[in-house]
Amino acid sequence: HAEFAVIGLGRFGSSLALTLVERGFHVLGIDRDQPIVQRLADKITQVVQLDSTDEEALTAVDITSFDTVVVAIGSNFEANLLTTVALKALKVERVICKALNERQRTILLRVGADRVILPEFEAGARLAQELAAPGMVDQIALGSEHSIIELRVPRSLVGQSIMEADLRRRFGITILAIKRNDILTVSPPPDYTLTNGDILAVIGENTCIARISALL
Amino acid sequence: HAEFAVIGLGRFGSSLALTLVERGFHVLGIDRDQPIVQRLADKITQVVQLDSTDEEALTAVDITSFDTVVVAIGSNFEANLLTTVALKALKVERVICKALNERQRTILLRVGADRVILPEFEAGARLAQELAAPGMVDQIALGSEHSIIELRVPRSLVGQSIMEADLRRRFGITILAIKRNDILTVSPPPDYTLTNGDILAVIGENTCIARISALL
Numbered sequence: 001h002a003e004f005a006v007i008g009l010g011r012f013g014s015s016l017a018l019t020l021v022e023r024g025f026h027v028l029g030i031d032r033d034q035p036i037v038q039r040l041a042d043k044i045t046q047v048v049q050l051d052s053t054d055e056e057a058l059t060a061v062d063i064t065s066f067d068t069v070v071v072a073i074g075s076n077f078e079a080n081l082l083t084t085v086a087l088k089a090l091k092v093e094r095v096i097c098k099a100l101n102e103r104q105r106t107i108l109l110r111v112g113a114d115r116v117i118l119p120e121f122e123a124g125a126r127l128a129q130e131l132a133a134p135g136m137v138d139q140i141a142l143g144s145e146h147s148i149i150e151l152r153v154p155r156s157l158v159g160q161s162i163m164e165a166d167l168r169r170r171f172g173i174t175i176l177a178i179k180r181n182d183i184l185t186v187s188p189p190p191d192y193t194l195t196n197g198d199i200l201a202v203i204g205e206n207t208c209i210a211r212i213s214a215l216l
Numbered sequence: 217h218a219e220f221a222v223i224g225l226g227r228f229g230s231s232l233a234l235t236l237v238e239r240g241f242h243v244l245g246i247d248r249d250q251p252i253v254q255r256l257a258d259k260i261t262q263v264v265q266l267d268s269t270d271e272e273a274l275t276a277v278d279i280t281s282f283d284t285v286v287v288a289i290g291s292n293f294e295a296n297l298l299t300t301v302a303l304k305a306l307k308v309e310r311v312i313c314k315a316l317n318e319r320q321r322t323i324l325l326r327v328g329a330d331r332v333i334l335p336e337f338e339a340g341a342r343l344a345q346e347l348a349a350p351g352m353v354d355q356i357a358l359g360s361e362h363s364i365i366e367l368r369v370p371r372s373l374v375g376q377s378i379m380e381a382d383l384r385r386r387f388g389i390t391i392l393a394i395k396r397n398d399i400l401t402v403s404p405p406p407d408y409t410l411t412n413g414d415i416l417a418v419i420g421e422n423t424c425i426a427r428i429s430a431l432l
């Protein structure tokens with residue numbers, strides 16, 4: 001059963017820790033700021049005040065017993081870097097770091113971070129994808145070549161049956177399921193009539209997916 | 217054809233603007249800091265230096281001609297708020313704001329922001345979801361009751377045919393597609409043998425999805 005330690009309980013770190021607790025995981029929260037530790041004390045499994053650049057302090061809380069330690073310190077890069085180096089020296093299995101830019105990411109990976117996240121940049125790119133394809137509700141990549149996307153039925157297809165819409169021939173995509181209000185139809189039949197408000201889950205190669213997005 | 221203006225070209229704002237430009241959209245970037253404007257001048261369709269709390273300056277760049285304006289100013293809440301108020305007074309159609317906490321979000325919505333994003337909090341929650349279900353590659357919600365999830369085939373199912381795995385009866389989920397290396401099989405047949413490394417795209421009610429996540 002995985003256990004997590006989160007060092008740095010700012011916006012990113014605290015929401016990470018609280019969400020993991022919500023999911024039933026044991027979380028140790030660490031921050032050097034006493035008011036922050038106090039505020040979260042009864043919301044996270046265990047919260048301690050310590051300076052994470054101090055290897056002895058990390059050892060004292062048995063940091064290596066955690067499968068994953070997240071270093072969620074952004075604006076103090078030196079503390080972030082020293083903490084990451086300390087965690088890897090103590091042989092913590094997986095260390096995930098926040099960073100503020102690519103230069104920091106490169107350095108952290110070089111000193112042994114297993115993964116580095118740039119939350120603000122990723123959030124900006126994510127919002128852009130959403131704004132760029134407003135009819136598209138969501139999408140997941142299936143390998144590097146294919147995607148499943150969820151989209152509102154395009155106006156130009158409303159009233160057509162699946163057979164008439166002819167999506168496989170026109171766009172190379174297959175409708176996996178359709179959600180109409182609360183009813184889900186998996187592998188809908190060819191005579192199913194597409195109705196305004198239907199949510200379609202379709203699968204196809206990424207180039208094909210791009211072409212249907214143009215319909216939206 | 218939608219056009220976007222992004223006010224505040226920090227990490228969140230700049231990556232939003234650059235990603236929209238990559239997607240072929242016309243973007244106006246605004247920042248009061250000259251070095252930032254200079255650095256992005258040849259990467260964004262159009263970049264201007266101005267103080268976004270100045271309604272006249274906003275009018276001078278024809279801000280109402282943009283369908284969507286994003287206020288990506290975080291640490292200066294007063295500027296964020298005044299800018300949002302100015303944009304709505306000028307009747308900008310859609311205003312999306314960044315905010316640093318729930319209190320700021322409430323205030324911005326109250327003065328007319330159409331949507332408020334908390335990027336660091338959302339990034340923390342998103343990482344938590346990923347860490348919480350490591351066998352699960354990705355997921356999309358299909359309405360409030362169902363999800364499509366992409367998962368690595370659980371070890372306990374390797375070597376079984378789809379019929380033997382009996383996922384619909386055991387877990388209430390349907391396999392929509394399977395990716396093996398670069399081959400995608402949509403609606404795989406009952407005699408398809410699940411192999412180590414296969415990526416499954418399955419659909420089901422959220423409670424059922426939670427139960428198969430326990431297998432991972």
Ligand SMILES: Nc1ncnc2c1ncn2[C@@H]1O[C@H](COP(=O)(O)OP(=O)(O)OP(=O)(O)O)[C@@H](O)[C@H]1O
Pocket residue numbers: 007008009010011012013030031032033036050051052053072073074075076079098336
């Ligand atoms: N050496 C350290 N040991 C423990 N905690 C630390 C240390 N340095 C910073 N912190 C804590 O990390 C938290 C987050 O740090 P900071 O605010 O610098 O990052 P941020 O990236 O701006 O945060 P946010 O996630 O809110 O965007 C703060 O609560 C701070 O007290």
Ligand SMILES: Nc1ncnc2c1ncn2[C@@H]1O[C@H](COP(=O)(O)OP(=O)(O)OP(=O)(O)O)[C@@H](O)[C@H]1O
Pocket residue numbers: 120223224225226227228229246247248249252266267268269288289290291292295314
């Ligand atoms: N009144 C203003 N008019 C125009 N630009 C502004 C104004 N106030 C702040 N900015 C710009 O907004 C940008 C982002 O602001 P700030 O750094 O405060 O936000 P942040 O949320 O910390 O950024 P990040 O997206 O990097 O996390 C900065 O480049 C700053 O110059």
